[in-house]
Amino acid sequence: MNVDVVVVGGGIAGAACAYFLAQRGSVALLEGEDAFGYHATGRSAALFSEYFGSRPVRLLTAASRAFFEAPPGGFADAPLLSPRGVVALATESDVQTGRFDAALAAGRDARIAAFEITLDDARAMCPILAPHGYARALARPAVADIDVDALHQGFLRGVRARGGSTMRGEAVTAIRREAGVWHVVTAGGHAFATGRLVNAAGAWADDVAALAGAAPIGLMPKRRTAVLVDAAGDAHWRAALPTWPMVTNVADTFYFKPESGKLMVSPSDETPAPPCDAQPEELDVAIAVARLEAVTTLRVARVTHKWAGLRSVVADELPVLGEAPDAPGFFWAAALGGFGIQTAPAVGRAVAALVAGGALPDDVDETALSPAHVTKYASHDDDQGGI
The missing domain is CATH 3.30.9.10 (D-Amino Acid Oxidase, subunit A, domain 2)
Incomplete structure (x- = not known):
């Protein structure tokens, strides 16, 4: 199957990326488990807080607030946030x-x-x-509580409403790049050809990178x-x-x-x-x-x-968003730590912009979040003798 983008990982990050990408073209969202969001997404404290995390994380959170407070019509049946403090x-x-x-x-x-x-x-x-x-x-x-299930399901419904596919129980088993095209094969025998691949596989993101021949980020x-x-x-x-x-x-x-x-x-x-x-x-x-x-x-x-x-x-505890420097068309949406749910709208919007060849929105810190920061941090550690 030929699609514009394949997103690997059906947790909140992958669902958000697929949701915004589906506004721009055809998308296939692949989840290896039998349920979307089985791991980190389904086990979070479900909190929205602009006070937690490093400054780049706080900016991502702040950039997500408008979506949480006023999601698109029909996205959810009830408010996504409720006061907590x-x-x-x-x-x-x-x-x-x-x-x-x-x-x-x-x-x-x-x-x-x-x-x-x-x-x-x-x-x-x-x-x-x-x-x-x-x-x-x-x-x-x-600080507010997040209705995580409503948020996650809203993203997934939105992908399907925009013509994208969301597939469970389809762990990726092989990835290769040939003539500028990524070929992705799943455990269920489905095969996809795409020019853009988004790696939102959570704790397994380095494993997905290994399949694709991309350098790991040290998750x-x-x-x-x-x-x-x-x-x-x-x-x-x-x-x-x-x-x-x-x-x-x-x-x-x-x-x-x-x-x-x-x-x-x-x-x-x-x-x-x-x-x-x-x-x-x-x-x-x-x-x-x-x-x-x-x-x-x-x-x-x-x-x-x-x-x-x-x-x-990763080592500097910043998210990794953007195209891998050593793998054209391979995009990271990983290392979100404990902030993946509260930053999901901004992360999805940012990754969709990068995949389309644009820049990160002005309210997102591009320098801090680019995959290049992983290399820079590793080089700094080497200069200090490592740990």
Whole structure:
């Protein structure tokens, strides 16, 4: 089958890229699993925050806000965002080392700036917080929950509505380039010929590059654990639970937030792992529970669900978007770390522009996100003797 673009990977990044590419030509979106978004997309904290990540990531997030707030007609049946907010706590050590001031400063360029609140304010917003252990707190008011399934399905429906194909259970098994054309073969025996190939395969993106003969970008998948817990508490706070903010700390060693009448908790672990169907380790589950109990007055009655996902990064922890310097027509949409969902609209729009031969939009940092930054960072490490 001849198509203008093949997109490998049916998670949120691949779906977003295919959605915007389908405005410009024919697209085939290939997913190796039997369900779209089975790995990272389906296991995220589902948060939209212009306060998190490096400046290029925050710019991608800010550039995605308009889409989230006003998606195209018929894209979703309900709003994609709902208010949540974040309270971030700081210990005396965080204050003395400047970590608190740095977190506050990083949040000042958001659409609604982060600001300091008192510890009493924090407890008024989340009454289960313990009255000890922390010295200062800040609020990130514009953080919102994302309806990830609605976003993902909206992209997939949009691809099909624009004449593109979305195929599950079609792992790519072979890629070759011949006379300027990429030939892609899947496990199901389907074959595609295309001038442009987008690699949005998440933790497997370096494997896809190897099939294509492109140099890897040094992806490092990292496992993150989350649990859903029932906690002993009175009827009053249970009634107020849906209105609570997400609570974290400026050292990024835990977070918890309301989820389906319970609390979702993570120890913010980042354990290196191979590309795989990530599963939670019991130690990480125990750490999540312990950190929740240490910062609140709660005692966990039971863990009702537990899961893990992979956050894939490169050495400088910046996304990699654009054409591979050593493989004409091969485009990266990878290394999105834990920010893939909240940046998906801007990532999809940017990659579609690059595939069409244009430049990244003005609200996206082209220099920081180009695949060239991987090479530059590797060269810098070599100069320093490596790690």
